[in-house]
Amino acid sequence: MGWMLKRWGLGLAMAALGSLTPFGALALESADCLGCHSETEVVTAKLTIDPNAFDHTAHGELGCSACHASVTAQHPDDGLTPSKPVCRDCHQPIAEEYAKTGHAVNAGCSDCHNPHAVHSARQVSGHDMNRQCAACHQPDEMATAHSDWLPQAELHLEMLPCITCHTGSENYVIALYLSRPKTDYDPTTHKGVFELVSFEELKELSGDQAIATLIDADGNGFVSLTELKQFNGSPSHTLRLKGMMTPEIVTHNLQILNNRWDCTFCHASGPGTMQTSFIALPRADGTYDRLPVEKGAILDALNGTPDFYMMGATRNASMNLLGLAIIAGGLVMPVGHGFLRFLTRKNRQ
Amino acid sequence: MTTHSTPDTQKILLQPVPVRIWHWLNAFGIITLGISGAQIRFPEFISLFGSYKSAILLHNTAGILVAVSFALWFFYYTIITQKMSRLYIPSGDDLRHGLIRQAIFYFYNYFQGKPNPHHPSPDNKFNPLQKSAYLAIMFVLVPLVSLSGILLMNVGPLRQLVLLVGGLKILVGVHFLLACSLFAFLFTHVYLATLGSTPLAYFKPMWTGWEEVEGHEDEHGHHALKP
Numbered sequence: 384m385g386w387m388l389k390r391w392g393l394g395l396a397m398a399a400l401g402s403l404t405p406f407g408a409l410a411l412e413s414a415d416c417l418g419c420h421s422e423t424e425v426v427t428a429k430l431t432i433d434p435n436a437f438d439h440t441a442h443g444e445l446g447c448s449a450c451h452a453s454v455t456a457q458h459p460d461d462g463l464t465p466s467k468p469v470c471r472d473c474h475q476p477i478a479e480e481y482a483k484t485g486h487a488v489n490a491g492c493s494d495c496h497n498p499h500a501v502h503s504a505r506q507v508s509g510h511d512m513n514r515q516c517a518a519c520h521q522p523d524e525m526a527t528a529h530s531d532w533l534p535q536a537e538l539h540l541e542m543l544p545c546i547t548c549h550t551g552s553e554n555y556v557i558a559l560y561l562s563r564p565k566t567d568y569d570p571t572t573h574k575g576v577f578e579l580v581s582f583e584e585l586k587e588l589s590g591d592q593a594i595a596t597l598i599d600a601d602g603n604g605f606v607s608l609t610e611l612k613q614f615n616g617s618p619s620h621t622l623r624l625k626g627m628m629t630p631e632i633v634t635h636n637l638q639i640l641n642n643r644w645d646c647t648f649c650h651a652s653g654p655g656t657m658q659t660s661f662i663a664l665p666r667a668d669g670t671y672d673r674l675p676v677e678k679g680a681i682l683d684a685l686n687g688t689p690d691f692y693m694m695g696a697t698r699n700a701s702m703n704l705l706g707l708a709i710i711a712g713g714l715v716m717p718v719g720h721g722f723l724r725f726l727t728r729k730n731r732q
Numbered sequence: 733m734t735t736h737s738t739p740d741t742q743k744i745l746l747q748p749v750p751v752r753i754w755h756w757l758n759a760f761g762i763i764t765l766g767i768s769g770a771q772i773r774f775p776e777f778i779s780l781f782g783s784y785k786s787a788i789l790l791h792n793t794a795g796i797l798v799a800v801s802f803a804l805w806f807f808y809y810t811i812i813t814q815k816m817s818r819l820y821i822p823s824g825d826d827l828r829h830g831l832i833r834q835a836i837f838y839f840y841n842y843f844q845g846k847p848n849p850h851h852p853s854p855d856n857k858f859n860p861l862q863k864s865a866y867l868a869i870m871f872v873l874v875p876l877v878s879l880s881g882i883l884l885m886n887v888g889p890l891r892q893l894v895l896l897v898g899g900l901k902i903l904v905g906v907h908f909l910l911a912c913s914l915f916a917f918l919f920t921h922v923y924l925a926t927l928g929s930t931p932l933a934y935f936k937p938m939w940t941g942w943e944e945v946e947g948h949e950d951e952h953g954h955h956a957l958k959p
Contacts, residue, residue: 534785564891646784647775682901689899692887697904698773706912713916717923723843730845 413437416447416454436500439668443499450498468498481635490519504633506670508560508579508663509544516545532644544629548643552630557660557681558673559688561585561597562625577625577690582665588620595664595674597622606662606676608687615689626660626681626691650695657681657696746854746943750812754805755938761798765791766915773908795881802874818855820870822863830860842927852943865917873914880907 419425421434437443448454450468455461470492471478481487492498495515504512513522522540530536547555562577585594598614599606615624628649642648660681662674680687682696747755768791771778781787809816822830833849838861842848850859858866880903883890887900897903928934937943 532785534788650784651773651775687899687901689895689901692900692904694772694904697901697908702905702908706908709909709912709916710919711916713919716920720838721923727843727845730843 413443413447416451432499435668439670440499440501441503442501470498477635481637484635484637486637494518502670504546504630505673508665508671509558509627509629510579512544512546513540520545534646542627544627546633546637547628547630548640549637550630550632550640551634551636551638552632553640554631555628556631557657557691558627558629558663559624559660559676559680559691560627560663561665562623563621564623577623579625579665580622582667582669585665588622595662595672598662599674604674606674606680608677608679611676611680611687623690624662624688626688647695650693651698657693743942743944744854745941746852746857746937747941748813748854749941750804750808752938752941754801754808757801758798758805761794761801762914762918764794765798766911766918768794769911792885795878795885798874799878799882802870802878805870815855819857820863820867822860822867826860826863831864834859834861838927869914869917873910873917877907877910877914880910 417432417434417437420430420432423431442450451465453463453466455463458465474492478492481492495518526537526540529540533539546552560577561580563580565578582594585597588594589597593602595604596602597620598610600610600613611624614622658678658681660676662676663671664674665671681691682699767778768781768787771781771787772784772791775784775787781790806816809819837846837849848859852858880897883894883897883903884900884907887894894900894903897906925934925938926932
């Protein structure tokens, strides 16, 4: 009964307001819409919107009517079915790019992006990105399919956003997430080594301070290697920094980048691009802020991140030269002694 | 000591079967590790074993092989023959005089055509320099490179140990430099093995087990350098 009263009440209020306007129509405020569309008892689950999530999106700032322009003040009593919003009206370049992909046949924009909770790629974690893909691409099936060519496929898929390889971004950056070891870690699959720590948990740790101060001690919005080392060695918490390669830019062509078939793209040529990293700090609304980190966070052996390593990351000129010098040292005896041996061969005949 | 004698020559069993199995497993494994390791580090230049994945698989397999052969060696000398300390730990005399004597031989007397002062026998196979070198190789270098490799093969389950040694980057760096050191030794090892009476004289007993020495020489069967 409650929902009926609410619905009628809102309808009557709308009708009263509408009668005062010259054209009998009024642009609805988002709050008016959400009065019904945030209640599962009032509207169907499909039409229900999380007002908190919506409020923090760019779409939320524009308001419901920006996309749902055909909805009248008499809605829903006018009996009209509102026209569907057309994403292309605002996102034309993306829509055109996406329309050329095989994905476009099977999924529309809203199949991957809930327009009432969508954020830019910079604001979401790699796990969140993958959750969108997993709606159609079952993780187990994907692991099996990738294992045909990809060693430790499950671990790779766990540690990478799908779009690191399936987008148009040629390069990548390293996002470091505040994580902690999982208690139910399964060593046979390596699945779920870490789990991300929520804003609320970090807030408890940081107390009155902003959570960024847990790692950015001087609060200058930039994490130095010294601050990184202090954070990694601090006994006051069990937090770890889990690194994820994320694409530098995100495109919607969802192609398979051919150079990603080659392990060396990440594992040997990676170090050059692995110099750019940032801490992904969770926000109260579930999105993330980016906190830039000093160059070297991923590659510096002593001051960098002890919990994130990619094969090939220690391949640098100094190490190679040192290794070469050691091996060359081993040749001193054969070459030097052998030379004198040759010169004095007559003494042993 | 097992010996086979003829009027002119004497044969001694210098390298028993388990030692030879260990040695050649080790040799095969370490060379495989070196080449596959080079491919893993420089995959854009080396593709001897095909894909990157197969190089890693081979490297891991060869690593296990070397670790197992090391265990075989350790078990044989420590438990079965109980000769480990006698063969590999330099004695007081070795340290006081033997090292210098052997070094003088290698770097001076050898060129003069003088004989090797060390006479190998099954109970005293290595000269003082060899003992010192093998002590460092077999008790420090090989265990460390193997342990670092085992940690790298199990970064998930052994994470606490990995963190204890300073994290993965330190571990990988240490593994790489230790492996380079092992290869540096390998060149010297193979070269020194050619310093017998003939270049292949020292290789033969490591394959057949039997060292052939001239009967008229001393009871230790010294054969190293014919006058």
